[in-house]
Amino acid sequence: xxxxxxxxxxxxxxxxxxxxxxxxxxxxxxxxxxxxxxxxxxxxxxxxxxxxxxxxxxxxxxxxxxxxxxxxxxxxxxxxxxxxxxxxxxxxxxxxxxxxxxxxxxxxxxxxxxxxxxxxxxxxxxxxxxxxxxxxxxxxxxxxxxxxxxxxxxxxxxxxxxxxxxxxxxxxxxxxxxxxxxxxxxxxxxxxxxxxxxxxxxxxxxxxxxxxxxxxxxxxxxxxxxxxxxxxxxxxxxxxxxxxxxxxxxxxxxxxxxxxxxxxxxxxxxxxxxxxxxxxxxxxxxxxxxxxxxxxxxxxxxxxxxxxxxxxxxxxxxxxxxxxxxxxxxxxxxxxxxxxxxxxxxxxxxxxxxxxxxxxxxxxxxxxxxx
Amino acid sequence: xxxxxxxxxxxxxxxxxxxxxxxxxxxxxxxxxxxxxxxxxxxxxxxxxxxxxxxxxxxxxxxxxxxxxxxxxxxxxxxxxxxxxxxxxxxxxxxxxxxxxxxxxxxxxxxxxxxxxxxxxxxxxxxx
Numbered sequence: 001x002x003x004x005x006x007x008x009x010x011x012x013x014x015x016x017x018x019x020x021x022x023x024x025x026x027x028x029x030x031x032x033x034x035x036x037x038x039x040x041x042x043x044x045x046x047x048x049x050x051x052x053x054x055x056x057x058x059x060x061x062x063x064x065x066x067x068x069x070x071x072x073x074x075x076x077x078x079x080x081x082x083x084x085x086x087x088x089x090x091x092x093x094x095x096x097x098x099x100x101x102x103x104x105x106x107x108x109x110x111x112x113x114x115x116x117x118x119x120x121x122x123x124x125x126x127x128x129x130x131x132x133x134x135x136x137x138x139x140x141x142x143x144x145x146x147x148x149x150x151x152x153x154x155x156x157x158x159x160x161x162x163x164x165x166x167x168x169x170x171x172x173x174x175x176x177x178x179x180x181x182x183x184x185x186x187x188x189x190x191x192x193x194x195x196x197x198x199x200x201x202x203x204x205x206x207x208x209x210x211x212x213x214x215x216x217x218x219x220x221x222x223x224x225x226x227x228x229x230x231x232x233x234x235x236x237x238x239x240x241x242x243x244x245x246x247x248x249x250x251x252x253x254x255x256x257x258x259x260x261x262x263x264x265x266x267x268x269x270x271x272x273x274x275x276x277x278x279x280x281x282x283x284x285x286x287x288x289x290x291x292x293x294x295x296x297x298x299x300x301x302x303x304x305x306x307x308x309x310x311x312x313x314x315x316x317x318x319x320x321x322x323x324x325x326x327x328x329x330x331x332x333x334x335x336x337x338x339x340x341x342x343x344x345x346x347x348x349x350x351x352x353x354x355x356x357x358x359x360x361x362x363x364x365x366x367x368x369x370x371x
Numbered sequence: 372x373x374x375x376x377x378x379x380x381x382x383x384x385x386x387x388x389x390x391x392x393x394x395x396x397x398x399x400x401x402x403x404x405x406x407x408x409x410x411x412x413x414x415x416x417x418x419x420x421x422x423x424x425x426x427x428x429x430x431x432x433x434x435x436x437x438x439x440x441x442x443x444x445x446x447x448x449x450x451x452x453x454x455x456x457x458x459x460x461x462x463x464x465x466x467x468x469x470x471x472x473x474x475x476x477x478x479x480x481x482x483x484x485x486x487x488x489x490x491x492x493x494x495x496x497x498x499x
Contacts, residue, residue: 030408297412297437325411
């Protein structure tokens with residue numbers, strides 16, 4: 001099957017990107033600078049990401065508040081207009097369908113950005129669970145999404161927006177004109193840095209991208225591929241659906257309890273999550289750091305083992321969900337589901353890295369926090 | 372179509388080979404490097420280890436993936452590039468130079484003739 005292309009595909013080609021299949025999309029994994037340089041550029045200056053492959057949905061109608069409240073673990077509908085709220089969508093058993101951001105325009109209109117790999121599934125689920133007088137409008141094809149991230153991002157976007165965006169608070173959004181392009185600007189991101197995500201009509205994407213890149217270049221800004229997007233988000237301990245989140249783990253196990261508001265609410269999965277909270281968690285997603293003298297990376301799917309329990313499968317007590325080099329924080333880092341009693345900071349873990357047992361230590365909090 | 376240094380011999384698994392005294396120096400090609408992205412770790416055998424053509428002799432790990440290295444010829448490892456331990460990025464910077472991996476003293480001279488020339492390797496890559 002032919003891969004899908006974002007409105008910026010030709011631009012990536014021109015920039016010398018290496019394109020790979022990402023969930024059916026032909027996406028840049030890196031440009032000519034390479035993942036390490038791109039990662040550092042976002043931490044030190046400014047980087048541009050084409051994330052137009054993500055899905056965009058509008059849910060609107062008179063009853064939107066009540067209907068959406070049944071679908072989201074977080075209190076999305078109670079937010080003031082102009083606020084963006086991170087939430088999970090769950091199955092009745094508490095497993096995660098997707099993680100996404102709801103942008104509340106009004107009590108009767110919400111804009112939603114969902115993961116590219118889950119767009120079709122999410123829209124089907126929204127349509128199955130949203131009924132008259134509300135409707136679900138898929139605007140993914142006509143919407144481009146550009147993330148501008150890094151310490152220089154806010155200043156540069158603000159200048160291109162005539163000084164209208166610099167004071168926008170975190171997790172707020174507004175309609176704006178950036179470099180002459182009408183867009184929705186949100187103070188959000190997936191890198192651990194300050195910045196914006198700009199949603200604009202697909203037809204205007206190239207004009208916006210080019211203006212942003214021209215403004216970013218003088219301060220060392222670069223286009224950034226999915227490779228660095230992954231290493232950046234991992235350092236900031238931001239979960240990735242399909243790796244750290246899936247149908248078989250709950251948001252509580254993933255450490256996302258802050259985005260699960262159970263008090264007096266009744267959303268799909270609430271009963272299961274309430275019961276799990278009461279019973280206590282048997283496993284948790286833990287951040288780990290590979291022991292200092294090892295350069296090995298413990299990757300998605302590698303088993304966490306306790307060899308005292310027996311040979312082979314018997315030794316497996318957990319699974320690595322994400323792993324990569326800590327390009328800013330040093331060493332190799334990762335996330336793994338482990339028994340709760342082994343999730344405390346300082347706990348020593350053993351990870352089977354392709355047949356070799358590698359020691360790792362559980363660490364608390366984000367690997368990287370911007371100063 | 373990409374071009375490759377004409378003075379090297381190539382394996383189908385994207386290693387290159389070049390005479391280095393009595394031994395043959397082995398590294399990975401620019402094509403392999405492009406596929407890997409930034410290299411973060413190279414695991415190599417020890418000096419004196421025996422390697423067999425087509426068998427795994429080490430691994431190269433990049434930001435995004437981990438790949439096995441396959442011996443292009445059989446023989447004894449007589450030198451390893453120790454610089455890669457602390458500077459794996461040499462593989463990206465100079466895959467045919469400072470990013471070399473091991474020197475092999477061949478036990479089966481005939482195997483050298485089975486390797487590809489630059490043009491045939493380029494065709495092999497183009498077909499991938």
